[in-house]
Amino acid sequence: MGMDFELIKLIFDNLEYPLYLNDRSGKTLCANDALLRLYHCDRDEFERLYADVYHLKDDGVYASTIFERVLQQKEAVCDWSEVIIPRHKSSINLVSQSPIFDQDGNVKYVVGVNFPLEMIR
Numbered sequence: 221m222g223m224d225f226e227l228i229k230l231i232f233d234n235l236e237y238p239l240y241l242n243d244r245s246g247k248t249l250c251a252n253d254a255l256l257r258l259y260h261c262d263r264d265e266f267e268r269l270y271a272d273v274y275h276l277k278d279d280g281v282y283a284s285t286i287f288e289r290v291l292q293q294k295e296a297v298c299d300w301s302e303v304i305i306p307r308h309k310s311s312i313n314l315v316s317q318s319p320i321f322d323q324d325g326n327v328k329y330v331v332g333v334n335f336p337l338e339m340i341r
Contacts, residue, residue, distance in 0.1 A: 238313075238334040242287060244327050246273035258334060260308050280304060290317045290330050303334075312337040 232239060238255035242248050248271040256263060259270050270276060273287045281304055289297045296318040303311045317332035 237339065238336070240332050242273060242330045242332070244291065244329065246287060247271060248273070249329070255334070258303060258311060258313075258336060260305055286315050286317050286332070287330055290319050291327055294319055294321075294327060301334075314340065 232250070233253045235252055235254060238252065238258045240248055240251040240255050248266075251263075251266060251271070256266050259266055261269065270281070273282075273285050276282050277285050282301060284301075286297050286299055286301060289299075296316065298314065298316040301313050301315045303313055305311075314335040314337070315332060316335070317330050319327040320329040320331060322328040
């Protein structure tokens with residue numbers, strides 16, 4: 221059941237909720253179109269301004285990061301978080317992030333999905 225990258229990207233980008241993958245240093249490796257809509261930007265602007273978890277925290281986009289808790293606890297974390305984008309209404313999100321481990325049991329990636337409060341039905 222081998223899926224090619226283009227099909228996986230098509231599925232990823234057509235999901236309704238913001239989905240992303242970060243490496244252990246906090247760099248966003250991929251983000252779907254729904255995440256770009258959450259941040260009110262195109263892909264270039266996202267990569268320039270929002271593709272680093274620690275910069276987001278330093279810039280006040282997030283008061284705290286669930287990402288750091290996933291790294292410390294080495295387990296999935298689900299919690300509420302506020303996204304604060306300049307010149308836009310802030311967004312309350314239910315955020316679920318899970319670790320992906322390397323062969324030695326270290327967190328290699330963190331996959332996450334945001335459920336903006338206004339989208340939860």
